[in-house]
Amino acid sequence: MTSSDTVIDTVIAALRSGHDALAATVSSFSDDDLARPSGSSEWDVSEVLSHLGSGAEIGRATLAAALAGAPAPGRDFMTSVWDRWNAMTRRLRADGFLRSNRALTELYESLDAETRANLRVDLGFLPEPLDVAALGRMRLSELTLHAWDVHVAFDEHATLAPDAVPHLLDGAPGLIGWAGKPERLDGERAAVLVTTTEPATEFTLRLDERITVDSDLPDKPDGTLLLPAEAWLRLVAGRLAPRHTPEGVATTGAADLGLLRRVFPGY
Structure with missing residues (x-):
């Protein structure tokens, strides 16, 4: 196993641990919990979960397209996803996050060693396609920071997930x-x-x-x-x-x- 392989594997492992930790917390939330102000000044907790859930849906579609050799989903697709999530109730956002982020995590985990090393994913807005490690790190950054936005609504001393920090x-x-x-x-x-x-x-x-x-x-x-x-x-x-x-x-x-x-x- 090369150092590159190790990076990819540990990024995916951090995506899993980050999902599991946040999912365990979200699963216990009451409707009042979902309405609390989050660490993101403009969003309540449910809106943070909406952002993460819609991002996971778009991320999964983008990764699936690359695996199929198809173009990345376009702006119209992304807008339709955001509009649908924005229209959800707080409870539906929480439940949708649990499903959507789990599905994205499982797709990363399903990639074999060759795919993890060689797949390149065109996001449509960057100068060149990303490898799986870079793509996974982008998602890990989003998941980790917004998980903090959720956790800090209940604990002002919350910190970022240790597995993700390096x-x-x-x-x-x-x-x-x-x-x-x-x-x-x-x-x-x-x-x-x-x-x-x-x-x-x-x-x-x-x-x-x-x-x-x-x-x-x-x-x-x-x-x-x-x-x-x-x-x-x-x-x-x-x-x-x-x-x-x-x-x-x-x-x-x-x-x-x-x-x-x-x-x-x-x-």
Whole structure:
């Protein structure tokens, strides 16, 4: 088994553990639970589940099309799925999420080793098709962050699923430029040394005309940020409000959490 094979397998395993954990919670929800405000400021819990469920339905159709050698579903299909889920009651959204996300997870699990290694999936909006590991990591990011949106409605100290964090951390450099808003720096420029725990990593966050991260560590950073890896991922995703920030996060110099929260407002 190659390291690439291992990545694919562990991503799919994380999709399974993430589904099982969220499904166990959702299965116990009352109608009042589904109506609670979620960690996503504009959605209640049922709307988060609607987003995850409709995304799973579209994701499954896209993966199935690639397996069949057919074109990816188009915009009209996606719009029809979103419209149907938006029209559901809260209970139907919860029940639909359980079915839809389970079906997507099972489809990933059904892929044999050759398919996991060689299949390429055209999403229709990226420059080139994705391999299964990249596609699975995209879904894992969505599932993990929105699962947090659900869990934090009931526990303000909720954290991201540990199985998912290493995979999402690997994909974070590509996310930074999209998630970061350099116009909110108000002209400030800084190189921040970021140190994470669980897992332990070091990298440089560059706050400039573009927001980037890289492994070139500065001799004299403008600031330092020490925090758990899952908290870093939540910061970048706009989910590290003061009440959701774990103890032990430490900053110096230009690594001001207020500034960083403005630069990463969430999505």
